[in-house]
Amino acid sequence: MQTDFAQAALDGAYATLGAKDCIYQPPAGTAVTGLTLMLARAEIRTGFEREVIEANAIQIKVRASELTPAKGGEFTIGEETFEIVADPERTDRLRLEWTCQVVEA
Numbered sequence: 001m002q003t004d005f006a007q008a009a010l011d012g013a014y015a016t017l018g019a020k021d022c023i024y025q026p027p028a029g030t031a032v033t034g035l036t037l038m039l040a041r042a043e044i045r046t047g048f049e050r051e052v053i054e055a056n057a058i059q060i061k062v063r064a065s066e067l068t069p070a071k072g073g074e075f076t077i078g079e080e081t082f083e084i085v086a087d088p089e090r091t092d093r094l095r096l097e098w099t100c101q102v103v104e105a
Contacts, residue, residue: 006094010063014038020077024062027072037062037075039082058082060100064090069098074105081105 013019014036024032038061045054060075060082069088074081082102089099 003094003096007065007096010096014063023076024067024069025074025076027070032067035062035066037077039077058102058104060084060102062098062100064096064098067098069100075100075102 019036019038022035022037024035026032040059040061042057042059043054044057045052047053062069062075069084071084071087073084075084076082081104083105084100085103086101090097091099
């Protein structure tokens with residue numbers, strides 16, 4: 001029952017919070033169309049003593065009910081393509097969503 005409510009809330013978030021339509025191309029196999037994902041970009045700044053490292057991080061989140069992504073797969077949103085560079089993780093407590101670390105391809 002709790003999972004049903006959580007899934008409904010997640011679906012509502014994807015419907016209203018800037019989710020984007022995309023195509024997913026797995027490392028091997030047929031492309032999957034009609035997916036919706038959440039794209040987040042962040043600047044990471046870290047330092048040690050006098051050294052400062054700046055990097056851009058891009059995460060894509062996709063509902064587990066739609067897809068099981070894999071490292072090496074690619075998401076295409078319009079003209080942009082993003083490659084999954086690490087094993088996707090399901091970090092939410094109910095495991096309803098995959099989080100993928102990606103880079104622009």
